[in-house]
Amino acid sequence: MAISSTLTDHVVHLGTKSSVAYVPGIGLPMSKVYMDGLLFFEGGRELHIVAYDVSRTNAQVHVVGLGLLPIHFYITFDDFLTVGKCRLAWRYRDDIGVIFERWHDIPQHKSLDQSR
Numbered sequence: 001m002a003i004s005s006t007l008t009d010h011v012v013h014l015g016t017k018s019s020v021a022y023v024p025g026i027g028l029p030m031s032k033v034y035m036d037g038l039l040f041f042e043g044g045r046e047l048h049i050v051a052y053d054v055s056r057t058n059a060q061v062h063v064v065g066l067g068l069l070p071i072h073f074y075i076t077f078d079d080f081l082t083v084g085k086c087r088l089a090w091r092y093r094d095d096i097g098v099i100f101e102r103w104h105d106i107p108q109h110k111s112l113d114q115s116r
Contacts, residue, residue, distance in 0.1 A: 023111060026066045039071035039086075051098075058089070066094050072101075079105055081112065 035054050039061070040046040047066065054077070060076070069091070071113045075084045075098065083104045089097035 009044065035077050036055055037061075037075055037077040038076050039073060041070055051075070051077070056103075059094050059100070061098050063094050066096070069096070075100075081108075082106065 019022050033052070035051045037049045037051055038046055039049045050062045052062070053060050059075075069083050069088060073086050073088075075086050076082065083102040083106060084098075085102045085104065087099045087101055089099050091097070
């Protein structure tokens, strides 16, 4: 599958988990389900994201005020229980296409309570 730099499905986020979004310039409604998450990369920068069409292998992500973004970064949707190592597939303004290269399960610290 070829990777394109053009955005085929740009949506405007309206603020609910299952919302109606509109295609900019056309105004046609389309149904989109989204997930809130956190994008982060080396240097300690963290950005709140809204991800659409999330699968195990890819997603479309909207980030307000994205600025510069490295090719490789990380995303979590569950407060760091799992972390996806990502590669940038395409970008159009504050929207990006993400390819999940690998998922990491972060082990939870077990209680050291000796009374049990």
